[in-house]
Amino acid sequence: MKEWARRIMDEKVREKYVNEVVEKFGDRIISVERNADNQWIIEINREDLPEVVGYIVNHPEWKETQLSTMAGADERPLRGKFSLIYWISINGASGDVFLGIKTYIPEDDPRFPAVTPVHPGAHWYEREVKDLLGLIPEGHPDPRRLVLPDDWPEGVYPLRKDFHYTDSPKREFTDETKYPYREPPKGTAVFPLGPYHVALDEPGHFRLFVKGEEIVDVDYRLFYQHRGIEKIGENRLTYDQVNFIAERICGICGTAHALAYAQAVEAAGKIEVPERAEYIRTVMAEIERLHSHMLNLGLACHDIGFDKGFMDAFRIREHVMWLAERLTGNRKTYGMVIIGGVRRDFLEYRRTMIEETLRKLREEFQKWVDQTLSTRTFIKRCEGVGVLSYRDAKRWSSVGPWARGSGRNFDARRDHPFAAYKYLDFKVPVHKEGDVLARCLVRAEEIMESIWIIEQALDEMPGGDILAEWKEIPPYREAVGFTEAPRGEDVHYVMTGEGNRLYRWRIRASTYNNFPSLPDAMRGNTVADAVLIIASLDPCYSCTERVQVVDLEEKRARVLTEKELIELSRKVSRRV
Amino acid sequence: MAVTLKYPFVKLEAPPEYRGIPHIEPRLCIGCGACVNACPADALLKIDDHSTGTRKIVLDVGRCIRCARCDEACPTGAIRMTRNFEVATLDRSDHVEVVELRLHRCPNCGNYTDYTERALEKAFQILPEGLFDKEELRKKAILCRNCRRKLTVDDTIEASREVVG
Numbered sequence: 135m136k137e138w139a140r141r142i143m144d145e146k147v148r149e150k151y152v153n154e155v156v157e158k159f160g161d162r163i164i165s166v167e168r169n170a171d172n173q174w175i176i177e178i179n180r181e182d183l184p185e186v187v188g189y190i191v192n193h194p195e196w197k198e199t200q201l202s203t204m205a206g207a208d209e210r211p212l213r214g215k216f217s218l219i220y221w222i223s224i225n226g227a228s229g230d231v232f233l234g235i236k237t238y239i240p241e242d243d244p245r246f247p248a249v250t251p252v253h254p255g256a257h258w259y260e261r262e263v264k265d266l267l268g269l270i271p272e273g274h275p276d277p278r279r280l281v282l283p284d285d286w287p288e289g290v291y292p293l294r295k296d297f298h299y300t301d302s303p304k305r306e307f308t309d310e311t312k313y314p315y316r317e318p319p320k321g322t323a324v325f326p327l328g329p330y331h332v333a334l335d336e337p338g339h340f341r342l343f344v345k346g347e348e349i350v351d352v353d354y355r356l357f358y359q360h361r362g363i364e365k366i367g368e369n370r371l372t373y374d375q376v377n378f379i380a381e382r383i384c385g386i387c388g389t390a391h392a393l394a395y396a397q398a399v400e401a402a403g404k405i406e407v408p409e410r411a412e413y414i415r416t417v418m419a420e421i422e423r424l425h426s427h428m429l430n431l432g433l434a435c436h437d438i439g440f441d442k443g444f445m446d447a448f449r450i451r452e453h454v455m456w457l458a459e460r461l462t463g464n465r466k467t468y469g470m471v472i473i474g475g476v477r478r479d480f481l482e483y484r485r486t487m488i489e490e491t492l493r494k495l496r497e498e499f500q501k502w503v504d505q506t507l508s509t510r511t512f513i514k515r516c517e518g519v520g521v522l523s524y525r526d527a528k529r530w531s532s533v534g535p536w537a538r539g540s541g542r543n544f545d546a547r548r549d550h551p552f553a554a555y556k557y558l559d560f561k562v563p564v565h566k567e568g569d570v571l572a573r574c575l576v577r578a579e580e581i582m583e584s585i586w587i588i589e590q591a592l593d594e595m596p597g598g599d600i601l602a603e604w605k606e607i608p609p610y611r612e613a614v615g616f617t618e619a620p621r622g623e624d625v626h627y628v629m630t631g632e633g634n635r636l637y638r639w640r641i642r643a644s645t646y647n648n649f650p651s652l653p654d655a656m657r658g659n660t661v662a663d664a665v666l667i668i669a670s671l672d673p674c675y676s677c678t679e680r681v682q683v684v685d686l687e688e689k690r691a692r693v694l695t696e697k698e699l700i701e702l703s704r705k706v707s708r709r710v
Numbered sequence: 711m712a713v714t715l716k717y718p719f720v721k722l723e724a725p726p727e728y729r730g731i732p733h734i735e736p737r738l739c740i741g742c743g744a745c746v747n748a749c750p751a752d753a754l755l756k757i758d759d760h761s762t763g764t765r766k767i768v769l770d771v772g773r774c775i776r777c778a779r780c781d782e783a784c785p786t787g788a789i790r791m792t793r794n795f796e797v798a799t800l801d802r803s804d805h806v807e808v809v810e811l812r813l814h815r816c817p818n819c820g821n822y823t824d825y826t827e828r829a830l831e832k833a834f835q836i837l838p839e840g841l842f843d844k845e846e847l848r849k850k851a852i853l854c855r856n857c858r859r860k861l862t863v864d865d866t867i868e869a870s871r872e873v874v875g
Contacts, residue, residue: 375750
């Protein structure tokens with residue numbers, strides 16, 4: 135293990151955080167339990183939630199602390215109560231600790247004081263438990279629906295255990311079920327973007343409130359693609375099967391999800407993974423980062439009309455895709471990670487293939503960076519656009535390059551060394567400007583670091599098994615698994631169950647923490663930059679869409695095609 | 711380094727490691743259903759018909775997510791991933807493969823069991839040599855669960871009578 139990893143994984147450093155929380159809140163803490171190597175669960179009363187969570191997240195000395203995930207569970211069959219658990223991670227290379235703040239909520243009074251007023255990062259999580267479990271966050275500033283469709287009947291909560299996974303309540307779309315969008319501020323027009331749109335990963339609807347070309351405020355409606363994967367994972371799939379469904383949560387960062395899930399179950403079941411498997415997992419995660427970042431950089435170029443950069447980035451990226459195909463059997467959805475290890479070994483010829491591809495890649499990508507950064511249009515269009523301040527990034531618990539471009543020094547690979555990262559040396563690129571350019575630079579630098587990580591991992595990879603045998607996982611144990619996906623920290627929370635099945639599975643993809651901060655980054659920018667800013671958050675693209683421009687004052691609607699929008703966007707490029 | 715390929719005008723061969731669509735070799739399949747249990751996407755189904763004594767293993771490539779768990783689970787190597795990736799078709803039934811096997815029939819009561827004849831033969835085949843008297847074992851093993859239980863009880867009663875008598 136490297137020196138830096140030993141320092142943050144030190145027992146004394148870890149216990150310091152737990153002890154401080156215990157000392158501060160004393161007898162208001164009901165119990166403290168260490169459920170995994172770096173994870174503690176602290177049980178408190180529900181009245182103390184905002185104070186305890188707020189204290190840890192906003193602690194002046196623990197700078198990069200953040201709300202990693204929050205899961206509600208229906209534990210009525212076990213304890214007759216609902217439960218809520220807020221997972222907070224200590225970051226910034228100052229200790230490898232996850233604190234789970236748990237509280238129970240009685241069935242007859244399903245309310246809890248919302249944490250959102252003290253930490254806006256909890257915004258989505260609390261709206262989600264309200265939708266899916268019917269636990270009401272009291273004092274939440276925005277109690278509208280988040281996850282469930284508009285026509286879903288009131289009082290039906292799909293994640294409760296008495297809701298069978300094949301149930302489908304009767305739904306009726308009326309005027310009353312229409313989503314209550316915010317009223318546009320006075321003197322602004324509404325510019326709807328999506329649900330189907332070139333710049334959006336999944337269908338998502340944005341309402342830009344514009345004054346002329348300037349974006350004054352933003353409202354959004356997402357979760358058009360909620361697939362109920364968690365419910366399927368809890369009811370129909372066995373531990374091993376969940377892995378492959380987890381991999382298909384995202385089209386780009388599949389391995390990150392599969393790995394996060396596998397690590398969560400391994401932590402809960404205390405399964406030791408062979409060292410060689412950890413190295414192979416690391417290499418796969420980094421290969422994924424390579425192609426994901428190149429995709430995003432290429433698309434950033436495309437959005438500003440610099441198609442040479444776009445084509446070049448995709449040409450370089452294709453070699454990574456081919457490499458992945460040879461290593462795992464597919465360009466995407468590698469199917470490598472399962473609980474206990476990996477499925478395919480790196481034979482000698484595969485190793486040579488990686489080394490060769492990386493050598494070419496480094497050379498070509500360096501050329502791409504030089505070429506792009508010396509293009510004036512690219513710099514002018516990205517500089518100072520879509521600025522997300524450090525304060526906002528921290529406030530919303532943002533993750534990944536989106537947060538690192540705003541100066542948050544935080545990376546799950548370094549702060550919570552999983553897989554083989556603890557045996558490797560690497561830098562975490564951080565930029566302070568917070569604009570689109572900073573995020574592009576973070577990604578470009580991370581690609582170089584990834585190449586270096588893969589080279590080290592290949593050199594140091596030990597021999598041995600690639601898969602650990604495991605027989606049974608004890609029921610009702612909780613743990614989180616975390617990875618650094620290309621878009622940021624990915625966290626899966628699991629509670630093991632009986633009969634080779636999960637009791638509760640909570641997926642938190644990185645974009646979940648990033649999206650709520652998007653309005654802050656978009657305010658004050660122009661409509662032509664909206665697509666670029668959304669793209670710099672790194673969602674994937676689907677390409678056959680259109681946007682509608684509504685001019686409220688003239689009551690006239692016009693449909694902008696994708697071509698027109700890109701044309702509009704490019705006009706700005708020409709101006710600079 | 712150009713990466714644009716002339717596909718589909720030029721035929722494209724997938725690399726040797728490629729996980730394409732799975733295919734069942736009917737001659738090897740014993741209908742044990744291991745692949746059905748492993749499949750996360752329900753692309754494989756096991757449909758028994760006890761009145762006619764058949765078991766169908768149905769593979770729907772349209773549902774398959776190419777994870778290759780079935781390939782790992784199969785005890786006889788009947789289901790294998792191919793390197794074929796061209797599955798677009800105008801007819802959904804092109805995606806479906808069906809293997810039909812005979813269920814084993816109990817010679818005593820005449821009911822169909824919930825395993826196939828081939829699975830039973832396979833079980834005999836993999837028995838380690840010299841541990842059991844194979845002929846004796848076969849007499850019992852070909853019976854269905856109920857008849858076997860009855861036979862065991864009858865034998866025990868018979869034996870105890872001998873001891874008492």
